[in-house]
Amino acid sequence: MNHLTIHNHQTIALEDIPRMAYADFYDLNTGWIKNSEHCHCVNYFGHRTGKDLLLICCVADDATGSIYVSAHPTNGHTPLESMTAVAPCYERFERELHENFGIPMVNHPWLKPVRYPHHRADQTQTMDTYPFYSIDSEELHEVGVGPIHAGIIEPGHFRFICNGEQILHLEIQLGYQHRGIEALMVKNKNLLRRATLAEAIAGDTAIGHTTTFCNVWESLSQWEPTPDVVYARTLALELERMAIHTGDLSAVCTDVAYQLGSSVLGRLRTPIVNFMQEWGGNRLGKGFVRPGQCVFPFTSQLSDRLTTIFTEYERDFNEIMDEIFQLPSALSRFERTGVVSTEDARAIGAVGMVARTCGIARDIRATHPTGLYTTLAHAPIVKHHGDVYARVSLRREEIAQSMAYVREWMNTIPESSLHTEPAQRLQPNAFTLSLTEGWRGEICHCAITDDNGDLATYKIKDPSFHNWMALALAVRNNEISDFPICNKSFNLSYAGHDL
Template sequence: MSYISIGNNETIRISAIPELSYSSFLEFNVSSMIKANSSHCVNYFGYPYKGKIKLICCIANDDLHTINISSSIVDSQAQLPSFTKHNLAFEKYEREIHENFGTQYVDHPWLKPVRFPFNRFNKSLRVADYPFFKIESEELHEVGVGPIHAGIIEPGHFRFICNGEQILHLEIQLGYQHRGIERLFLERKKLLQRTTLAENIAGDSVASHGVAFVNLWESLCNYHADRDLQLARTIALELERIAIHTGDLSAMCTDVGYQLGSAVFGRLRTPVINYFQKWCGNRLAKGLIRAGKNNYPLTEALMGELTQLLDDYEKDFEEIAEEQFSLPSVLARFEKTGVVTAEQAAMIGTVGMSARMSGIKRDIRSSHPHDLYYELQHQPVIKKQGDVYSRARMRKKEINQSIEYVRELIQDIPMGKHRIGLSGYPAPDSFAISLVEGWRGEICHCAVTDEIGELVHYKIKDPSFHNWLATALAVRNNEISDFPICNKSFDLSYCGHDL
């Protein structure tokens, strides 16, 4: 057997994952799986194993709701044929493996650095020496933006190659604030410490990464969350989606000079995040999601406030959204701007909104449902044009959808349940995987334990890992003045990428 097929939030013995020769490993993951439209790679990584590198590849089959896991053991500095030659969606995974271990992929198009981690294989590589793509021409010029930006945005460098005002090429360099957060999951031994780390992977996705971690940890401990825990997590995920989508619509209005939309959408975001403050004491939902327990169970009073919040929000939201999507000056900047075609989106392996905007049905809530998404029977919002307008309309429709979900969920909330936390321990010599559809897209957490159940590897993938290249492709042949609205329409994470 070339693989073992498991479900989302499932734990298996590491010995149950078939170990293939590298040639068979490549053949299976590229030829057998990736060429199918229903399959995509949710994680591919390596970790030290008996003086060598153990590679684990996780391919999700969206139609069958399964994840196919296979592995191979290679020398750390082996000369290997690349997956990327056959499927570009693997390019960043293999660049990361090369950066971490020195593994050479002989036919990879460009093994440039991904993150510049502190424990990278080649410590002589510096972020200041990043090898940007060049086009030699007297008619072209380069424009550099960042890494220092105004306001609170995190560091990232954008290098444009332009012909006059037209963008021919954009390269995005990240890795300026690599925090070593995956390593910290191994060094911190207490569950609370690891939960806090998960909450801080990306500040706008506290609930999303928090749910991914606790679902994985409960799976490792053979703990099955009751409905009240799953319900609180599902509501938190959908409220986070409403809040961030609303804030993004505000920012998109700002970038096209629509001040009224910017102000009203910005105001509407505030009561949603303030509800988290009332629920758990933090506007970003820190402290809310915990493995095996809920320190802040929903009460009748909280349900009443949430119902009133949604009623008040929806009326004003529909009014300003109707104005936004009928205003010619807004539509002129949104429509046919920043297009990513379906072929491009599939080629680079986009996830979440960045896939659905181009007609790709990729949404963990329907393909690999977790928590109470089984009950909701989620149907993804799909657009076809792949432009800024599609990304804006998708946010609007997903907000409407999330409001419906929350209203449905709060009709049946168990009262007065409390938990004392997990009593079990992580399974030894095991592998676990958790997939969550955050507001930005697919999040994947993987863990490997040793013979006593201690973590030996923890792997995090934020959707931004896939989607930054979509931003770079979107701006080609656009005016450089359209870059802010293109960039904000994706709203990708620097820290989620840099970890």
């Protein structure tokens, strides 16, 4: 067998992953992408084995719920033919492998630094010398935005090439403050510190990333989550989705100068995040999810409180969204603005909202479900126009869907149970992959343990890693004044990319 088939949250022996020559590895992993619209790469990274390197590629099959894992051992110096020219979804993965380990990627069309990690192979590559794409023309001009984002206050640089007001090309460069979270996951030996790191990966996805980390850890330690643990995490995931979608809808209204929509939706986000504080002590869910335990059980009193919040929220939310979708001045800014085609979304391996607004039903809750989602028969909401209007519409409908799920789950609240913390030492020489559908899309954490059962490699992928390229494609041929609304309709993570 030239690959191993696993499922979400499954732990396997590292030695069971088939090793193969690069030509076979190349054909296998490009073949899945080329031959099936249901397959996409969820992670592709390197694991140090002494002086050598093991390249591990993980491809998810959305039709079968399987994940195909294969490996290629290399010394890190032998040139490898780039898979990007055949399957563009590998573009950023290969750039990162080249940056981190110095692997020569032959015929890669865009072999530039990704994150500038402190341990990068070529220390002469710095942000000051980043090779931005440029065009020599008297008719074109460049516009630089950043490195500090005016609204988010996170590092990121946007370089536009424009013909008058029209954007011809956008290059996005992130990683100004490489935080080294993946390295800290290995270095820190304390489980609580590791959980705290997980919830800091992306501040607006604390529940999503920490849940994924806990799933990895519990699988590696062979700890089976109790019903109350699964219940609380799943409820919190959907509340996080509701809160961020609501806030993003407010921000989109701000960018089209619709102050009423901005104010009302901004206000409606507040009771959702305030409920998270009532439930778990933090509005963004920090400290809420911890390995092997339900720190804050959900109770009937909390159910009554959330039911009241939903009743008040739903009335005002539906009213303001009806107003927005009947407002010509808003619709004229939403429709046919920032379009991403289905072909482009599929080629770059888009996930989450970006994929689903381009006609691709890619949603971990449906394709690789675990926990409460296994009994839900979740049907992803899919749009087909790939524009700002589609992204706004999808948020609106996903909020209603999440609210319906939470209401259904509140009819059966599991009893709180006693918990035993998972082991600090994990299964030795093991590999685990965990996928979670965060509000942005597919989160993937991979872990490899050493001979002693401690973490040797921890690889994190935020959905933004796939989707930043979608934003760059979306703004082409749009006016530069439309960039803010395009950017906010995606609301990708700077911090989640800068690991």
